[in-house]
Amino acid sequence: MVFEDVLEEYLYHCMARGYTQKTMINKRQECKNLKIYLKEKRGITELESITTFDLRAYFRIKQQAGLQPQSIVTMYKMIAAFFNWCEREGYLSENPISKVVTPKVPKKVLNGFTVEEVQGMIEAFSYKTYIEARNKAMIAMLADCGLRAMEIRSLTVENVKEKTLLIYGKGNKERIVFISPELKKILIKYDRMRKQYFKDKIIKEDCFFLTYLGTGLSHVSLYNVIKEAGKRAGVEDKRVSPHTFRHFYSVQSLLSGKLDLHSLSLLLGHSDITTTQRYLSSMNNEQLIDKATSSSPLMNMKGS
Incomplete structure (x- = not known):
């Protein structure tokens, strides 16, 4: 299946579930970034061709660019939500995101109001x-x-x-x-x-x-x-x-x-x-x- 077509279906699925405009903007942006990376850097346009190694390489580039662990984890969650949906819909027999490990996020204690x-x-x-x-x-x-x-x-x-x-x-x-x-x-x-x-x-x-x-x-x-x-x-x-x-x-x-x-x-x-x-x-x-x-x-x- 063409990766871009499945992405479009997934985004409409999210809209139907009532996600906020802000959430949809973030999802679209992250999906677009992944699509560009897979096509231009890995030569991938088919959903079934995406492997765990491709996704590991994608997040490695994010780390090398200096992004904070929390930002990478946020991106991971958005991409994982897509691949988990693909698995539930029967579009994938194996989930390539399942073996991708995210960086540890340092625990920050919020200094709350009195x-x-x-x-x-x-x-x-x-x-x-x-x-x-x-x-x-x-x-x-x-x-x-x-x-x-x-x-x-x-x-x-x-x-x-x-x-x-x-x-x-x-x-x-x-x-x-x-x-x-x-x-x-x-x-x-x-x-x-x-x-x-x-x-x-x-x-x-x-x-x-x-x-x-x-x-x-x-x-x-x-x-x-x-x-x-x-x-x-x-x-x-x-x-x-x-x-x-x-x-x-x-x-x-x-x-x-x-x-x-x-x-x-x-x-x-x-x-x-x-x-x-x-x-x-x-x-x-x-x-x-x-x-x-x-x-x-x-x-x-x-x-x-």
């Missing part, structure tokens, strides 16, 4: 204008619900319920996230200002969080809001991003002792609990001591 920093970022915005109220509500929701950037940007008015959020995550997977009373208080004020601001304006997209023009927020716009929150709150030497808020939500949920790892995994929309377990390894010593103390059998025997 409770005081998150509180400061929420309080950095007021209710004086629609944009200020919107920013406050977004920061509060990120901290209290652990949403991905794509999830908070695509959240619709219809999916903000009385006590829950209906979220469509990676692969368009549906899940329910709960709204705490503290977050609800902020959302009520924001929604009131949102309705007032757009009373005589045209809303162009059905997003809960809108720009002043009535359109949904772009990826860059959301990041700019978060960066501004960190700047106003004086957060330094930390990555101020949606993922760090997601990390904060996860760690605080585990520290509280009110959520088990499986429940947290469902709320985060993780397909594999091992992804959620990584948040445990990012806890600092002080946080681990607090968790150990609260779960101490002897401490819990007091007053029993």
Whole structure:
């Protein structure tokens, strides 16, 4: 089978599964890079002609070019997803990617937000204008619900319920996230200002969080809001991003002792609990001591 034809079918398969535009751009780019390499450097245009040696050579070139291990692993996952699909579809009897070894990625411990920093970022915005109220509500929701950037940007008015959020995550997977009373208080004020601001304006997209023009927020716009929150709150030497808020939500949920790892995994929309377990390894010593103390059998025997 012609490699290019199978690639095209695979990409349409991914689109049908509801992958985000950003994910599709990355997949197309990596598939294109592999296609060019195989054709120009190895003289391969047929899917069945691709061997493990060809793929090892491809990743070796990436390493020699100075790419970081994490970048190579990310590329590997995208290419592996294609070949695994080919095997499932019966296009390949043997999977050439199965014996390709990826470089080890050094473990980096994320320096997460403190409770005081998150509180400061929420309080950095007021209710004086629609944009200020919107920013406050977004920061509060990120901290209290652990949403991905794509999830908070695509959240619709219809999916903000009385006590829950209906979220469509990676692969368009549906899940329910709960709204705490503290977050609800902020959302009520924001929604009131949102309705007032757009009373005589045209809303162009059905997003809960809108720009002043009535359109949904772009990826860059959301990041700019978060960066501004960190700047106003004086957060330094930390990555101020949606993922760090997601990390904060996860760690605080585990520290509280009110959520088990499986429940947290469902709320985060993780397909594999091992992804959620990584948040445990990012806890600092002080946080681990607090968790150990609260779960101490002897401490819990007091007053029993």
